[in-house]
Amino acid sequence: MIDCQYLEPTTVSEACTLLAEHGDDAKVVAGGQSMAILLRNGLIQPSHLISIQHVSGLEDIVASDEGVKIGAKVTLDRLIGIGETHPTLRALDDVINELADQQIRNFATLGGAICEAHPASDITVVLSTLNASVKLASAGGERVVSMCDFVTGAFATAAQSDELLTEVVVPSFDLGSAAAAHRRFVLRAGDYPVVGVGAFVSLDGSGGCQDARIVVGNCSSAPAHAQEAETRLKGHSIVGNNGAIAEAGELAASHVAPSSDPMAPSEYKIDLVNVLTREALAEAVARATG
Amino acid sequence: MKYPLSLTVNDENYDILVEPYHTLMEAIRDGIGLTGTKCACEDGRCGTCTVLIDGQLVKSCLMLGLQAKGKSLLTIEGMGSPDELHPLQAAFLEHGAVQCGYCTPGMLLTAKQLLDENPNPTEEDIRSAFVGNLCRCGVYTHATEAILNVAGEEE
Ligand SMILES: Cc1cc2nc3c(=O)[nH]c(=O)nc-3n(C[C@H](O)[C@H](O)[C@H](O)COP(=O)(O)OP(=O)(O)OC[C@H]3O[C@@H](n4cnc5c(N)ncnc54)[C@H](O)[C@@H]3O)c2cc1C
Numbered sequence: 001m002i003d004c005q006y007l008e009p010t011t012v013s014e015a016c017t018l019l020a021e022h023g024d025d026a027k028v029v030a031g032g033q034s035m036a037i038l039l040r041n042g043l044i045q046p047s048h049l050i051s052i053q054h055v056s057g058l059e060d061i062v063a064s065d066e067g068v069k070i071g072a073k074v075t076l077d078r079l080i081g082i083g084e085t086h087p088t089l090r091a092l093d094d095v096i097n098e099l100a101d102q103q104i105r106n107f108a109t110l111g112g113a114i115c116e117a118h119p120a121s122d123i124t125v126v127l128s129t130l131n132a133s134v135k136l137a138s139a140g141g142e143r144v145v146s147m148c149d150f151v152t153g154a155f156a157t158a159a160q161s162d163e164l165l166t167e168v169v170v171p172s173f174d175l176g177s178a179a180a181a182h183r184r185f186v187l188r189a190g191d192y193p194v195v196g197v198g199a200f201v202s203l204d205g206s207g208g209c210q211d212a213r214i215v216v217g218n219c220s221s222a223p224a225h226a227q228e229a230e231t232r233l234k235g236h237s238i239v240g241n242n243g244a245i246a247e248a249g250e251l252a253a254s255h256v257a258p259s260s261d262p263m264a265p266s267e268y269k270i271d272l273v274n275v276l277t278r279e280a281l282a283e284a285v286a287r288a289t290g
Numbered sequence: 291m292k293y294p295l296s297l298t299v300n301d302e303n304y305d306i307l308v309e310p311y312h313t314l315m316e317a318i319r320d321g322i323g324l325t326g327t328k329c330a331c332e333d334g335r336c337g338t339c340t341v342l343i344d345g346q347l348v349k350s351c352l353m354l355g356l357q358a359k360g361k362s363l364l365t366i367e368g369m370g371s372p373d374e375l376h377p378l379q380a381a382f383l384e385h386g387a388v389q390c391g392y393c394t395p396g397m398l399l400t401a402k403q404l405l406d407e408n409p410n411p412t413e414e415d416i417r418s419a420f421v422g423n424l425c426r427c428g429v430y431t432h433a434t435e436a437i438l439n440v441a442g443e444e445e
Contacts, residue, residue: 003291004291004309004310004311005291005310006291006293006310006356029354029357031353032352032353032354032357033334033352033353035354036313036314036334036351036352036353036354037332037333037334037351037352039311039313039354040311040312040313040316040332040351041332049310049311049354051354051356051357053357100422101337101421101422102347102400102419102421102422103337103340103347103348103349103352103400103422104334104349104352104422106346106347106348107346107348107352107353189421190335190421190422191335
């Protein structure tokens, strides 16, 4: 094991200075729920660990004109039931209290769950479905990246090695005519899902679909939009139209090419995409009309 | 480079030295020498290494030792002693909620935290509390009975 230093900045700007200084050899530690394992098993050997445990100002949840802003250090446990206070985040309620377990949710942070960029992540799927974006701070300033562009591959993100994720912004939408839902399939409680699907719909006044987003998790290296299914729905009737929802499920399934793994063979995952897409869509439509 | 780590475990203060990449589990077992906290899966699933940190459940293999600086821990050694078992320990014995015993320390801390937060759990509450604690002998039914029993007695 190489020599490793542990640094504990207390502000975002201090953390950014340290990241700029140590760059590629440094790693941020938030809750440690993914990092501790990587370090213990020697899978990564950074020269500097920059703990953001004592960095202040990253733990707020605030509703603003832009939408709901959630600080990077907000724990998953604190997000349980978030849809009751911030209804645009209701799709998070579909998954959060089933995600991992109490021990992990107590310390796992939202920023860590995003930056881990696990191909089976539920969090990145839900946030992409909600068209969320993340704020990245560095010594050079701040930039905003859409969640749809943030995860670039398995365990890879658009964040540079000197950038700190500080905040997630979930944009507002009209709760009277739009909603999102998430559905996942797990083999054992507490596991990452075999497949997860998020769906967002916004409706026009006559039961038609104005906009749709369908995001599939764990069928490729990063969350993927089911574009053909989205196109099929946009501009067409969806309320009470089970045929359209079924077609969207078929289309989403016919455009994924997941690899087989010990959890499930490829064909099984493809079937799951079909079923979960239909379920998530039906639930989103029910919520938007309910 | 080793760093000083001061923390309280079972009401005793400890000052040890740890590498930044050492997990809390390694700090507890190797640094402090309390080996009741078990290590099994090493990927965060099994929960045998569960301890309480400032009253919150944590899998000690999923946190770095230095993240626990200044914190107060409860491990299985602090829950009860052979002469003076914690009511949950006594109930686990009585209900045969122990087979090989490897998951027991983690299960007991999870059970304790559950009752601290929810003195009257339903069977369903107990089941979801154990999501993070794997028992391959399958003592869940017995453990559930034990917890319900303790909850009933304390009422
Ligand atoms: C057994 C188990 C089951 C799980 N199941 C699921 C599941 O079903 N679904 C799911 O979605 N997730 C699941 N997770 C993942 C879990 O959500 C993440 O491990 C956790 O959220 C990571 O957060 P953390 O704060 O502990 O991050 P850390 O472990 O501290 O960091 C994770 C990564 O993010 C980087 N990072 C952290 N914060 C920042 C920041 N602010 N800016 C820049 N980089 C940062 C770190 O450098 C590191 O690369 C599971 C994890 C485990 C261990």
